[in-house]
Amino acid sequence: MRPGLVIRLLVLGLLVAFIFAPGAFGWAFAPLNRPNQPPIYTQSSLLRLTLSHLGIVLGAVLAASIVAIGLAIVVTRRAGEDFLPLSRSLANIGQTFPPVAVLALAVPILGFGNGPTFVALFLYGLLPIFENALTGLTATPPAVREAARGMGMTGWQRLVGVELPLALPVILAGVRLSIVISLATATIGSTVAASTLGEVIIAGLLSNNIAFILQGGLIVAVLAVLIYDGLSAIERRLGRRGGAPLPAA
Amino acid sequence: MSQPTAPMIAIEGLCKDYEGRRVVEDVSLTIGRGEIVAVVGTSGSGKTTLLRMVNRLVEPSAGRVTIEGEDTRAQPPHLLRRRIGYVIQGNGLFPHRTVAQNIGTVPRLLGWDRARIAARVKALLEIFQLDPAEFAGRLPHELSGGQQQRVGVARALAAEPHLLLMDEPFGALDPIIRAKAQEDLLAIQKSFGTTIMLVTHDMDEAIALGTRIAVMDQGRVLQYAPPEDIIARPATPFVDALLGRGDRPFRLLSLGHVRDLLEPGTAQGEPIGPEASLREAFAECLWSGRDALPVIENGQALGIVRREALARQAGRPQ
Ligand SMILES: Nc1ncnc2c1ncn2[C@@H]1O[C@H](COP(=O)(O)OP(=O)(O)O)[C@@H](O)[C@H]1O
Numbered sequence A: 001m002r003p004g005l006v007i008r009l010l011v012l013g014l015l016v017a018f019i020f021a022p023g024a025f026g027w028a029f030a031p032l033n034r035p036n037q038p039p040i041y042t043q044s045s046l047l048r049l050t051l052s053h054l055g056i057v058l059g060a061v062l063a064a065s066i067v068a069i070g071l072a073i074v075v076t077r078r079a080g081e082d083f084l085p086l087s088r089s090l091a092n093i094g095q096t097f098p099p100v101a102v103l104a105l106a107v108p109i110l111g112f113g114n115g116p117t118f119v120a121l122f123l124y125g126l127l128p129i130f131e132n133a134l135t136g137l138t139a140t141p142p143a144v145r146e147a148a149r150g151m152g153m154t155g156w157q158r159l160v161g162v163e164l165p166l167a168l169p170v171i172l173a174g175v176r177l178s179i180v181i182s183l184a185t186a187t188i189g190s191t192v193a194a195s196t197l198g199e200v201i202i203a204g205l206l207s208n209n210i211a212f213i214l215q216g217g218l219i220v221a222v223l224a225v226l227i228y229d230g231l232s233a234i235e236r237r238l239g240r241r242g243g244a245p246l247p248a249a
Numbered sequence B: 001m002s003q004p005t006a007p008m009i010a011i012e013g014l015c016k017d018y019e020g021r022r023v024v025e026d027v028s029l030t031i032g033r034g035e036i037v038a039v040v041g042t043s044g045s046g047k048t049t050l051l052r053m054v055n056r057l058v059e060p061s062a063g064r065v066t067i068e069g070e071d072t073r074a075q076p077p078h079l080l081r082r083r084i085g086y087v088i089q090g091n092g093l094f095p096h097r098t099v100a101q102n103i104g105t106v107p108r109l110l111g112w113d114r115a116r117i118a119a120r121v122k123a124l125l126e127i128f129q130l131d132p133a134e135f136a137g138r139l140p141h142e143l144s145g146g147q148q149q150r151v152g153v154a155r156a157l158a159a160e161p162h163l164l165l166m167d168e169p170f171g172a173l174d175p176i177i178r179a180k181a182q183e184d185l186l187a188i189q190k191s192f193g194t195t196i197m198l199v200t201h202d203m204d205e206a207i208a209l210g211t212r213i214a215v216m217d218q219g220r221v222l223q224y225a226p227p228e229d230i231i232a233r234p235a236t237p238f239v240d241a242l243l244g245r246g247d248r249p250f251r252l253l254s255l256g257h258v259r260d261l262l263e264p265g266t267a268q269g270e271p272i273g274p275e276a277s278l279r280e281a282f283a284e285c286l287w288s289g290r291d292a293l294p295v296i297e298n299g300q301a302l303g304i305v306r307r308e309a310l311a312r313q314a315g316r317p318q
């Protein structure tokens, strides 16, 4: 086994162990706190928070992927060409709103809870996925495009059989970016009562408990690194198969 | 439906305008079954546009095209294209599909069953001298340029089309591989009887491959004739210039074979085969300073070919 893989598996093992049995790690966090402060967050289970955090992020990115890739497909067809500039600006607007502002605006409509966070992450996820899907779908080599048409493929057959498979590594890079941004941004959602790992961090900030802040932050960071890493590996494999240059990270 | 007596392609008054500019102007030509027609001209003369109007990758602004007597507009363009082989410069192989999948593209679109596609792919790989066991599973980027080009032609021939359209198919190859690819194409064309319409900017290629040559300039066909007529009687100064005055005698010689000028007798030195071109024979005479070359086929002496006869053959036909 390669050393890189061993390290990744070790990190994953540690993360899982910590989430399932945080109490066993009290000794590691205790030195950070005053003796009377609890070293481990116990108000709600870290496992539940982690799953909920991941659920909101993956749900929002999935929704963003469907909309963004769908939109990129539409505006790269001949019939949708005219909407290319408009759709670009729309996706850009999603990105320019600060996530806190989106949360503040969404709360009156959706109430406290997971809803506003989901909306903020969805809007945030759109742009990177859309931009990358657009790049990927317009990068089909002209000779390949021409050959596909000349062979007698229909528009649908060209999209599904040629353009999407060739664009896949680049599209995945956008999804990966969007997941990593969302993993971090989701922590803010706990300010409006979303059930995410941000809850641990906020509890730490309120009670001046450095151990809480650290453990919330660590789980999010390790999740982000592992997911980023796994998706990069998939992209590389797809890219190699296509003989394409590696997509930029 | 297709008519057995109609020409393979009949192009009638074909025009194409782009933004008010006419890039193909009133082109009419017919291509018989089994012909290789080379469309030759300078860059921008409208060759590609003309070719792409045949399989409707470009829709004509005026005029019509019939293939085997049937108007190309009689069926949806994608169905028309599945019946016509198409090869382009840079081959356009699908980078994410294996050699076998690339070659099987059109048969798959046509709904052939798996076994038939596999058998056809294997046969084509063998015809193009690519060992199926070694190459079928490779991806295009794992092939040399010459191999990619052969796979491109094999893919175009996969569904046994009667008609093959080729746009500068050998443009990206180096001279030695290019000559071999041209030879292979002629051999394959002979065995399948496929009609070929081929675009090139290279007059040598047009002469080497064409049964007839259409010379284009500024969207018009200036002359449409067999290579020997084009060389002997260029219709316009432009055709003449395209041929290159200094090369004309040698171009003329390159059309004939040693067999045509065979005479009885014996001569000394390195022999030449009866299928070699007259141009090669003449070059050999000049180079080795001989007046005649012995002609030998399979170790058997057939006679000689004389320098004087070759030189006479290189003169303008009367
Ligand atoms: N899609 C297009 N739109 C506008 N002009 C075009 C288009 N395709 C070709 N042309 C123009 O038509 C002329 C002929 O092009 P083409 O048929 O590609 O020439 P060739 O193959 O002989 O080099 C050129 O001047 C080219 O710029």
Ligand SMILES: [Mg+2]
Pocket: B047, B048, B049
């Ligand atoms: Mg061209």
